[in-house]
Amino acid sequence: MKKLFLFLSLTIILFANDGVHEFASSQECQACHPKIYEEYYGSMHANATPDKDPIHKAVWDKHPHNKKLSQYSCGKCHSPAADNLDKMLTEGAKAMPDPANATHQEAISCAYCHRIQSIQKHTQSNTNIISKDKKSYYGSTRSSLDSPYHKIMTKENEHFANGNVCIGCHSHNVNKSGLNLCSTNVNDEMSKSNCVSCHMPKVEGSFSSIMETKEHSFHGFAGAHYNSDMLSKYVDISILRNIDHFIVNVDNRSSHALLLHPMRMAVLKINVLREGKTIELEKEVFVRVIGKDGKPAMPWAADTTLKDTMIQANEKREVKRDFKLQKGDKVNVVLGWFLVNPKALKSLGLENEKAAKEFHVFKKQTFTF
Structure with a gap:
């Protein structure tokens, strides 16, 4: 036997x-x-x-x-x-x-x-x-x-x-x-x-x-590294203005999560241009962290998902900001990603590697009120 x-x-x-x-x-x-x-x-x-x-x-x-x-x-x-x-x-x-x-x-x-x-x-x-x-x-x-x-x-x-x-x-x-x-x-x-x-x-x-x-x-294979602009049409960004806050909607119309590899980190950057001054608002991070024993771990060692805020397939994610918009305000929204989560750069020895540190702009839009 x-x-x-x-x-x-x-x-x-x-x-x-x-x-x-x-x-x-x-x-x-x-x-x-x-x-x-x-x-x-x-x-x-x-x-x-x-x-x-x-x-x-x-x-x-x-x-x-x-x-x-x-x-x-x-x-x-x-x-x-x-x-x-x-x-x-x-x-x-x-x-x-x-x-x-x-x-x-x-x-x-x-x-x-x-x-x-x-x-x-x-x-x-x-x-x-x-x-x-x-x-x-x-x-x-x-x-x-x-x-x-x-x-x-x-x-x-x-x-x-x-x-x-x-x-x-x-x-x-x-x-x-x-x-x-x-x-x-x-x-x-x-x-x-x-x-x-x-x-x-x-x-x-x-x-x-x-x-x-x-x-x-196209044989350049649009993805997270290169030619991501070809994929931007599958994600819509819109804004809903309320009395004392506003909501940025990120609508992922693709059949899979916005980013798939657990090493990636997506970021939504929001600022308001008012009377010639730029007001930076809190960034929203979308990430999936895998780990073991409550700590992040490499793929072969991980046995669980510690955190998952990644935008999923066919999901419309609402991002609320407690900021009162005024007439004449311009809201600039940028959605992009890092190929390597900045928190993992040091452990991987990639602190000086441009490809790992670069922020890839995926989609940006301006909304005028």
Whole structure:
């Protein structure tokens, strides 16, 4: 019985990922898809490895799989095109991120995403199943296309068809304590929400140099790091004036929380311009803090949510300020975020890292009374 249990345990570990596949480099795609490659090259998908993302590196530097196991388990989603992905995810094996390894530097490559054949649902995190055909790629377009370099499959993949091809990595991530660290939709991971329509909207320009089109899906992947202005239309800001106070309404019309990663911190800044003077009012902070034993903790150690004031999916949050507005007042409202909660900068060694300290302005509006 012991041997059977051990065999089953190892089998689960070995097949928790889809194994190693050989992928065409993203640079190969550039010749026929120059605009898409340009967008992708500046995205977080192309820069997801520790040597390119200082915030990810700061977390990885503290990870027990780094310090004790020498195993880059983050590779499942941060460098899935790696030629030693199996070692990154198999218990007892050793495989660290390697800036000199070209397959590691592919990060989340073009070929990897476009060869996602299906997605397996799992409790801890989902798994992408990759097509074994190295010359066939899935796409979301509904028109009949052909390429002299590879086969284009436009009707064979439900996840490309419904726009949720991202949920292999961006659905949920549950740690060993059963805490869902980061989820697009906690209550319904496989909902009908379309990741692509929001984060990869149609923009001007041909998707290919050998077949002209008026527009293409944006491959810069709008998100918390870059191109967040593309998402601002999904959040509305309004003000309700009362006799002795006013309320700022923040209406999140998206299908997930305003920010997903527990490291983030959103801030609503409010000031009133009156007779040439600026009056700064109290900031409102939106955050989710995870921890253990009543104190904030790293994702692998946390077992509970200590605090959650993040604006949730389809929520209209009211922020009241006890301030009497007068005729002629201008109220300036700014909604934005820090990629790293300022309280965590020191513990992560990111006090001097611009990317971690920068306040990202998401939306700003002025209301005149």
